[in-house]
Amino acid sequence: MDLIHGSDLKRMLQAAAQYLTNEKERVNALNVFPVPDGDTGTNMALTISAAVKELDDLETDACGKIASAVARGSLMGARGNSGVILSQFFRGFSEGLKGVNAASGPDIARALDLASQTTYRAVMKPVEGTMLTVGKAAAAKAGEIAENSSSAETVWVAALDQAKRTLADTPQMMAVLREAGVVDAGGDGLVCILQGALQGLRNEVVVEQASAPAQVVSPAHKEEGITRIAGLLVNHYCTEFLIKGSALNIETIKETLVPEGDSMLVVGDEELVKIHIHTDHPGKVLEYAGSLGELTDIKIDNMKMQNEGITNHAPPEPLGDPKPLGMVAVVPGSGLKDIFTSLGVDVVVTGGQTMNPSTEELVAAVERVHAENVIILPNNKNVIFSAQQVKELSDKGIGVVPTRSVPQGIAAVMKLNPEAQLAENVAEMEVGMRQVKTGEITYAVRATKAGDLEIEEEDIIGLVEGKIVTAGGSVTDVTLSILQTMVDDEASVISLYTGDNQDFSEAEQFAELVTNTFPDCEVELYHGGQPLYYFIVSVE
Amino acid sequence: MARIHVVTDSGSDLPKDVRERFGISVVPLTIQFGDDIYRDGVDMQVDEFYERLRTGDTLPSTCQPSPADFVKVYESIAEAGDTIISVHLSSKLSGTYQSSVLAASMLPDIDIVSIDTLSASMGIGLAAIAAAEAVKQEKPKDEVIAVTERAVEQLGVYFMVDTLEFLKRNGRIGRASALMGTLLNIKPILTLQDGVVTPFEKARGKAKALKRISEAIAQYSEEHTGKKLRFGITHAAALDDAEKIAAEIKEQFPVHDIVIGPIGPTIGVHVGPGTLAVLFYPVQ
Numbered sequence: 001m002d003l004i005h006g007s008d009l010k011r012m013l014q015a016a017a018q019y020l021t022n023e024k025e026r027v028n029a030l031n032v033f034p035v036p037d038g039d040t041g042t043n044m045a046l047t048i049s050a051a052v053k054e055l056d057d058l059e060t061d062a063c064g065k066i067a068s069a070v071a072r073g074s075l076m077g078a079r080g081n082s083g084v085i086l087s088q089f090f091r092g093f094s095e096g097l098k099g100v101n102a103a104s105g106p107d108i109a110r111a112l113d114l115a116s117q118t119t120y121r122a123v124m125k126p127v128e129g130t131m132l133t134v135g136k137a138a139a140a141k142a143g144e145i146a147e148n149s150s151s152a153e154t155v156w157v158a159a160l161d162q163a164k165r166t167l168a169d170t171p172q173m174m175a176v177l178r179e180a181g182v183v184d185a186g187g188d189g190l191v192c193i194l195q196g197a198l199q200g201l202r203n204e205v206v207v208e209q210a211s212a213p214a215q216v217v218s219p220a221h222k223e224e225g226i227t228r229i230a231g232l233l234v235n236h237y238c239t240e241f242l243i244k245g246s247a248l249n250i251e252t253i254k255e256t257l258v259p260e261g262d263s264m265l266v267v268g269d270e271e272l273v274k275i276h277i278h279t280d281h282p283g284k285v286l287e288y289a290g291s292l293g294e295l296t297d298i299k300i301d302n303m304k305m306q307n308e309g310i311t312n313h314a315p316p317e318p319l320g321d322p323k324p325l326g327m328v329a330v331v332p333g334s335g336l337k338d339i340f341t342s343l344g345v346d347v348v349v350t351g352g353q354t355m356n357p358s359t360e361e362l363v364a365a366v367e368r369v370h371a372e373n374v375i376i377l378p379n380n381k382n383v384i385f386s387a388q389q390v391k392e393l394s395d396k397g398i399g400v401v402p403t404r405s406v407p408q409g410i411a412a413v414m415k416l417n418p419e420a421q422l423a424e425n426v427a428e429m430e431v432g433m434r435q436v437k438t439g440e441i442t443y444a445v446r447a448t449k450a451g452d453l454e455i456e457e458e459d460i461i462g463l464v465e466g467k468i469v470t471a472g473g474s475v476t477d478v479t480l481s482i483l484q485t486m487v488d489d490e491a492s493v494i495s496l497y498t499g500d501n502q503d504f505s506e507a508e509q510f511a512e513l514v515t516n517t518f519p520d521c522e523v524e525l526y527h528g529g530q531p532l533y534y535f536i537v538s539v540e
Numbered sequence: 541m542a543r544i545h546v547v548t549d550s551g552s553d554l555p556k557d558v559r560e561r562f563g564i565s566v567v568p569l570t571i572q573f574g575d576d577i578y579r580d581g582v583d584m585q586v587d588e589f590y591e592r593l594r595t596g597d598t599l600p601s602t603c604q605p606s607p608a609d610f611v612k613v614y615e616s617i618a619e620a621g622d623t624i625i626s627v628h629l630s631s632k633l634s635g636t637y638q639s640s641v642l643a644a645s646m647l648p649d650i651d652i653v654s655i656d657t658l659s660a661s662m663g664i665g666l667a668a669i670a671a672a673e674a675v676k677q678e679k680p681k682d683e684v685i686a687v688t689e690r691a692v693e694q695l696g697v698y699f700m701v702d703t704l705e706f707l708k709r710n711g712r713i714g715r716a717s718a719l720m721g722t723l724l725n726i727k728p729i730l731t732l733q734d735g736v737v738t739p740f741e742k743a744r745g746k747a748k749a750l751k752r753i754s755e756a757i758a759q760y761s762e763e764h765t766g767k768k769l770r771f772g773i774t775h776a777a778a779l780d781d782a783e784k785i786a787a788e789i790k791e792q793f794p795v796h797d798i799v800i801g802p803i804g805p806t807i808g809v810h811v812g813p814g815t816l817a818v819l820f821y822p823v824q
Contacts, residue, residue, distance in 0.1 A: 342723040410724070414742045418718065492747035495724075522745045524725050540744060 001153040001201060003102040006061030012200035013055065013070055017048045019196025019206045020189060027192065030185035032176045033468070034444040034455060035532075039382070040185035043080030043356055047087060048193060050077020050358065063103045067094035067111070075389065076363070080356035082186040084385040085119050085131055087359075089190070092118030105155035109146035112139040112159055129173030131186030137166035138194065153201060160194045167191050180448050238301040239282040243273045245293020253292070260285050319346055319370050325418055325425065326371030329409055330357055330383050333500060333529030336406055343413045346371070352380040352406075352530075359389045366394050373397035373422040375429070379409040381466065399426035404466065405438035406497065406528070407538030439464050439482045439537040441475055460534070475534045476510055480517060486539040487518055494521045497528030497536040507535075544623045544684055546672040547613060549605065549636050550580035551629040552664035553774045555801040562672035567605045567613050569636065569806045574598040580805045589805040590777045590813055599709065600809050604635040610643030620649035623681050625688060627668045630658045630735035633712055633810075653685055657692050658735030661699075661807045662772025662799065663819045667691045669770070669799070670821070687824070694821045696760045697732045698740060700749045702814030704728060710810045712737055729753060750785055753818055754792065760820070761793050767822035768796035776803040776815040785818060796823040 001008070020027075020041070027041025054073035060066060071094040074087035095118070096111030097103055103111070116139040120126050141162035142155045149155060170184040171177040177184055199206055239261075243253075248270050261279030279285055282300050289295055327345045331337050332352035340348050347365040351357040357365075366374045374396050378387040381404040391398045399422045403409040415432035417425060440463045447457045450468040455461060462470040462482035469485060472478045483494065494514060498507045504527060511525040521539075528536055548554065550568040559566060568579040571589070573596060578584035580602075593600065610626075618624055626644070628637040637656045644652035657664045670691035674684040704720055707713040713720070714737035719728045722742075727749035731740040740756070743749035761769060771789055775782040779802075786798055803815060811817075 339723045344718065414726070414744065493745035495744070522725075522747070524744075526723065540748065 002151045003104055004063060004108065004152045004201065005102045006063050006066055008201055009063050009066050009103070010055050010058075011203070012197035013048075013052045013066075015200025015204075015206045016193040016196035017045070017052045018208055019199065020048055020192040021045045022206070022209050023188075023192045027185050027188050029446070030182045030188055031445075032180045032182060032185075034180075034446050034448045034457075034461070035442050035463070039080060039356065040082045040189060043083040043382075044086050044186070044189040044193075046079050046358065047074055047077050047083035050074065050360070051087075051090060053077075062101045063107075064094070064097045064100045067097045070094065076360040076393070077358050078386055078389060079358045080382045081385045082131065082189060083356070083358070084389060085122060085186065086189070086193075087389075088118045088122040089115045089135060092116065103152055105142075105150045105152050106146040108152050108155045108159075109139070109142040112142045115139065127174070129170045129177060129187075130184050131190050133170065133173065134163050134166045134184070134187035134190050138163040138190075153198075156194070156198055156201065160191070160198055163187075163191045163194055179450070236278070236280065236302060237282045238276075238278055239285055239299070240274070240276045241286070241289065241298040242296045243275065243289050243293045244271065244296060245273075246271060248273050248292060253289075256288060257285060319368055322370045323418070324371060324373060325416075325420075325422060326369035326374045327377065327413065327416070328362065328365045328369060328374055329377040329413070330362075330379050330387075331406065331409070332380075332531065332533075333497075335527035335529035336497060337529075339526060339528075340377075340409070340413065343410070344416060345377070345413065346374075352383060356380070356382050356386065359386045359393065362387055362390050363393050366390055366396060366398065369396075371396075373399070375399045375401060375416075375422065375425060377401055377403050377409040377412055377429075379403045379406050397422050399423065401426055401429040401433060403433050405440070405538075406530070406536050407436045407438045407495065407540075408433040410495075410538070411436040411540065436538050436540040437465065437486045439479075439486055439535075439539070440466075440533050441479050441482070441535045441537070442533045444471065476513070479510070479535050479537065480514070483514065483518065483537060483539070486537070487521065491518070491521055491539050493524065493538075493540050494518060495524045495526065495538045495540075497526050497530070497538075499534045499536075500529045500531050502534055542621045542623065543618075544625065544675045544681060545617050546668055546675060547617070547624055547626045547640075548664055548668040549628050549640075549806070550804055551634065551636065551660055551806040552627070552668055553661045553772075553801050553804050553807060554665040554668065555799065558665075558669070558799055558801075562669055562676070564668050564672050565613055565617055567610055567636075567640075569605055569634070570603045571600050571805045571809060572603060573600045577603075578805070584805055586802045586804055586808075589808060593808070593813065600805070601710065602634075602806055602809050605639050607639045607642040607646060610640050611646055614643060614647055614650060614652060618650045621651075623651040623653065625671045625675075625684060626652055626654045627657060627664055627671060627688065628654065629660055629664060629806075630732065631656045632658065632714075632735035633660060633737075651681075655685075655688055655692065656735070657695070659692070659695055659697060659732055659819070661774045661803055661817050661819065662801065663695050663697050663732070665799065665801075666695065666770060666772050666819055666821055670823075690824070691821045694764075696757070696820045697817070698729055698753045698756055698819075699731075699811070699815060699817035700727050700729050700743075700746075700753065701811050702727075703812060706810055706812030707737060712810045714738060729756075746781070750781070750788075750816075753785065754788055757789065757793060757818065757820065764822045767824075768794045769820045770796045770823050771798040772817075772819040773798060773800045774803045774807075774817045774819075775800075776808050776811060777813045778816050781816045785816065789818075 024041030024045040051070045051074035054069040071090040074090045078084045078087040092115035093111045096114040116135040138159040142159040145158040167187045261277045328347045329340045329345045330349045337348045346369040349357045349365045376387045378384045384402045387400045401412045412429035412433040415428040444455045444459045455471045459471045460478045462478040470481045515523040547565045571578045626640045631637040640654040657667050671688040674687040716739045726742045729740045773782045
């Protein structure tokens with residue numbers, strides 16, 4: 001195919017979104033950290049899915065206009081660092097196709113080149129061996145081929161092949177990948193997009209499949225799932241719930257529910273199954289599932305209304321009395337939400353570890369705050385980037401304090417001075433967030449090596465400032481061990497925030513043990529309610 | 541010859557020996573536990589008060605002295621033609637100053653100068669000491685007033701409470717109400733601004749709060765280089781903390797002298813047990 005027409009490009013993008021969505025769990029599993037919040041695949045899939053949604057009502061056949069709509073959509077839907085980079089990729093791509101009705105090989109090469117350049121500009125310190133490198137190599141190859149071929153398909157195929165080769169080389173470029181024995185997840189996501197797009201171009205249908213998680217260590221922990229899927233919203237109730245029972249048969253459940261809707265995800269084991277489905281008949285689905293066991297955690301959202309709410313830009317209701325300065329925080333658990341609210345945060349966006357909020361969700365949260373200036377506390381390294389995007393999308397004065405953990409967020413909030421200006425507060429909060437050390441305790445989703453540390457699958461692992469420092473068999477031992485490394489002569493307060501599956505009275509006993517181990521510190525225990533992490537701890 | 545006397549109220553938390561040394565008279569506020577009424581430092585002493593606060597189920601309140609209470613004290617110490625410098629609790633927190641002004645208008649033969657310290661606890665106490673010291677040095681009335689007013693103006697006040705509940709319950713929480721209701725165990729560090737309780741900072745844990753107070757004093761001390769500071773440290777059943785910070789202050793700052801004392805019932809009702817306050821001003 002020599003020229004890519006608007007209808008082709010639409011099909012390519014939709015197929016790319018579907019392809020990546022199908023592959024996202026595999027991409028998630030490529031996380032170099034064996035922690036259970038590997039979400040690069042999910043973030044990229046949700047970002048591109050949000051982007052292609054822009055195509056639903058788009059009445060144009062011009063490639064340039066289509067690309068620009070997708071770029072805009074991806075910016076709003078960007079989740080996590082990889083999602084933000086992907087949105088920049090689309091932004092560059094659309095600039096390359098500006099004014100183009102039907103794209104030739106050289107047009108595609110130029111678009112890929114600008115896409116790659118834009119991704120490099122978007123990150124402060126570009127690292128090779130990542131999605132950036134894969135995109136750059138693909139663009140370079142495309143440029144080379146386009147010199148001798150005007151066929152868009154030929155150029156695309158060459159770019160894809162090069163992207164795959166470069167992806168395979170990423171472990172050679174980055175030691176962490178080599179150690180973990182994986183290729184770069186973001187790079188893989190980009191290859192999936194190029195691959196899916198090629199299938200779309202060739203009119204090969206990318207079938208929607210429930211992407212089976214690489215492993216479901218603890219289904220109750222797994223919050224993520226497909227929540228937004230490309231395409232028209234035929235089935236408009238997003239229905240999610242858990243079935244608790246015995247001898248549950250996942251295959252039978254899948255077969256029974258397939259006719260009821262789409263975007264279906266059925267995961268779990270014989271005793272606990274999580275179901276996600278978009279259906280027009282949530283009642284029927286629940287009726288059937290209820291015959292198999294006990295239903296819990298039922299959530300039904302009307303996606304059509306949500307969609308209209310977003311597209312109509314219904315003005316959000318501002319909260320409370322107007323004030324000069326407000327705060328938005330991203331927080332992973334119900335207990336932590338209460339804590340941040342009690343500290344004066346106006347809007348809490350749930351997310352972080354399992355699900356990074358999109359830029360759009362952060363913009364919506366900022367708009368709800370009844371203040372002209374808003375400080376955002378991302379509380380997760382993977383949310384900082386999307387939070388910074390809000391500056392471009394909101395009319396309000398936005399300050400982002402780059403908090404990488406919940407304890408950093410709390411330490412930052414403590415510094416709020418409602419009478420001071422935005423910039424002054426951001427500066428003070430940045431000082432405050434550095435006065436606390438963060439530890440996290442979770443489990444390994446696969447065997448790996450971290451430095452000298454041999455880690456088995458399902459080992460309990462302890463991280464300090466995001467780095468794995470210890471692994472072991474029990475939460476208690478690992479927590480005490482990382483506290484030993486965190487507590488020094490200056491330490492005066494140890495805070496423990498329990499995860500959603502932690503028994504609080506057991507945690508109280510543990511807190512007593514911590515008090516006895518560190519007699520010079522005050523020890524405080526709070527219900528955090530975060531998923532996946534048994535404890536988040538802080539020392540200050 | 542006409543003399544100058546110094547009077548304060550029981551909100552000044554001046555220990556008895558200090559009062560006697562400087563010749564300062566005290567007008568007590570009254571403490572009410574239900575129907576039982578006590579005069580601070582007269583019918584009820586500090587230890588007894590905290591014991592009752594801890595074990596009793598009625599929450600106490602305070603009541604300012606009446607103008608008649610002031611008249612009684614003023615008349616007992618001064619003769620016609622004498623001057624009284626009457627140094628009192630922040631008018632934003634109590635009607636005590638108002639009562640002293642009314643009493644003064646009832647005694648035209650005595651020259652009574654009421655001073656609103658816009659402070660509390662040893663903040664009042666330090667101002668009273670400054671006045672009494674000037675009197676001892678036989679300074680003329682105008683100069684005694686000037687010395688006292690300068691001390692009031694330059695007073696530094698930082699205090700931390702165990703809980704904001706007491707301030708809130710008694711309606712003295714002022715601008716610190718924004719700190720209410722936090723789920724975390726936060727030690728609020730407070731100050732007085734224009735006589736009203738105002739948040740200075742929040743700290744997690746006592747150790748950090750004490751450190752922040754030290755840092756605040758260091759900044760103050762830098763702004764007043766070359767001057768020795770007179771400190772008042774008061775505590776509500778927290779003598780250990782008071783002695784700890786006193787030792788640190790002696791080590792770190794140019795100290796003129798330090799007066800340590802318990803927070804009496806008048807202030808204790810409003811701040812609750814565990815409170816620690818550090819007050820200071822540069823001695824000229």
